[in-house]
Amino acid sequence: MSGKRSLINHHMRQLLDQHSVDEFSQRLQLDTEDLPRALPATAKCTAGRADKLWTRLNAPEAVRETLLDPTTRDQIESYSGNIENCIGSVNVPVGVVGPLRVRGFFAHGDYPVPLATSEAALVASYHRGARLISAAGGARSVLLNQAVTRSPAFAFRDMIEAGRFIAWISEQFDHLCARANATTSHGELLDMSITAEGNHVYLNFEFSTGDASGQNMVTIATQHAFEYILEHSPIAPQEAYVEGNLSGDKKASAQAFTTVRGKKVSAEVIIPADLLEKHVHATPQQLVDYWRMSAVGGVLSGTIGVHGHFANGLAALYIATGQDAACVAESAVGVTRFETTDDGSLYAAVTLPGIMVGTVGGGTGLPSQRACLELMGLSGAGKSGALAEVTGALLLGGEISIIAALAAGHFTRAHRKLAR
Structure with missing residues (x-):
């Protein structure tokens, strides 16, 4: 146990009021x-298999009927995979913000953005930011x-063996x-970096x-490349793993912050x-x-990047549109910047190097999630770039809204009003 003495003592007193140490x-x-x-x-989803699980769970009928409701029962086979x-399924309320006007390389339109959340005031805040951005053009x-990255790792007897392996692998990229x-018609291995740490x-x-x-796609592709390495390397590793935790998968990392993992997006607006x-x-x-003051506060707390609440908008959008919600851990990294222009307007910008979104595969094909993508006109092939750009604009609106509320002293009042 570690922490402040007073907090530890308080916690221990509460525990010992209930039971003795023995x-x-x-x-x-x-x-x-x-x-x-x-x-x-079971990996296959059917109503019959769900019923068998419920029989084993011996749960109250009301619980079963809530989670395995008629709609879920009808479409449960679509959940396979x-x-x-x-x-069953869990219903999360979906709110809509906007329409949000976006002008990008791929996104060009006015987008109603669905957000799935149970946190009061979140949709209201993003809606306010979206309306303001649209009003500004x-x-x-x-x-x-x-x-998207994946990082195989290899351990050798010593640095000499590791060096020989590096000399060989650097010539094997083709x-x-x-x-x-060969494992996918949609993805492509673009580059490879090499990091040595002792004999690793x-x-x-x-x-x-x-x-x-693309998380599953790159894992399968990497496995095939990994097998080639094990088959042909002139130096046999003592240990080898298809993922060595260098990729930054589902965690905030300085590496992703300074490069890219997923889709790197920058969004800006000028507001009179x-x-x-x-x-x-x-x-x-x-x-x-x-x-300015919050940026320093972020630095003092040791955050990677500086922003207000990227995770709020990302989590709500990811759940609504069938993205991997755990990727919020790495996607919610980036920088928000505010300045005043020469004419006294507000310049606001956000940059996020790791937005993990797709419009095909994963959960994007589930009925409700596909419907949310269709609401934006961003379901299916050819739309992921636009979804990433809309995501950047959405988060920009969220930053403007929350920082305005904090700067003007409205933050607590809004939560008191909407969260009751």
């Missing part, structure tokens, strides 16, 4: 007696780069591409993934002072002053 020690003893039978594992041991939002690219060697493969977010006052009741200078 009683807690007894409660923490492990045993294998009277273990419950494990639930049968997305979940295992399926017993829209946000420029540009997809700057895209790549062969690795042939193996990896990490490779970081960078793939394009078409319109898919009178328009800002009308929509958020704050001045450009108020927002800039708050942004």
Whole structure:
């Protein structure tokens, strides 16, 4: 246990008010007696298999009827390939913001953006930011780069062996591409970096993934390249792993922050002072002053990048549109910047190097999630670039809205009003 003495003492007093140290020690003893039978594992989703699981769970009928409601029962087979041991679905409220005007390389239109959340005030805040951006003529939002990475790792007896392996692997890129690219018609191995640490060697493969977010795609492609390495390397590694945790998968990393993992997007807007006052009741200078102090606060806390609340909009959009929600951990990294222009307007920009979104594959084909993408006109092939640019513009609106609320002293009042 670590932490402040006063907090630890407070916590321990609360615990010891309930039980003695000996009683807690007894409660923490492990045993294998009277273990419950494990639930049968199944990857196929059918109403019949769900019923069998519910029978084993012996749960109240009301719980079963809520999770395995008639709509879910009717469409449960469409969940196969997305979940295992399926017993139903969870309904999350979906709100809509906008329409949000976006001008980008791929996105060019006015987009109603669905957000799935149970957090009061979130949709209201993003809606306010979206309306303000649209009133200012829209946000420029540009997809700057895209790549998804996977990082095989190899351990050798010593640095001499590791060095020989590096000399060999640096000449094998064409062969690795042939193996990896044969697994998919949508993605392509673009590049490879090499990192040595003592007798360990990490490779970081960078793939394009078409319109898919691409996590599974790059894993399968990397496995084939990995097998080529094990078959042909003149230096046999003592240990080898298809993923060595260098890729930044589902975690914030300085590497992704300075390069790209997923889709790198930058979005900007210029908002005249009178328009800002009308929509958020704050001045450009108020927002800039708050942004400056919050940026320093972020640095003092050790954040990777500086922003207000990227995770809020990303999580709600990811759940609504069938993205991998766990990727919010890496996608919610980036920079927000506010300045005043020569004419006294507000210049606002966000840059995110790791937006993990797709419009095909994964959860994007599930009925509700596909409907949310169709609402934006962004379902299917050829739309992932536009979705990334809309995401950047959405997060820009969210940053303007929350920083305006904090700068003008409206933040607590809004939550008190909407969260009751």
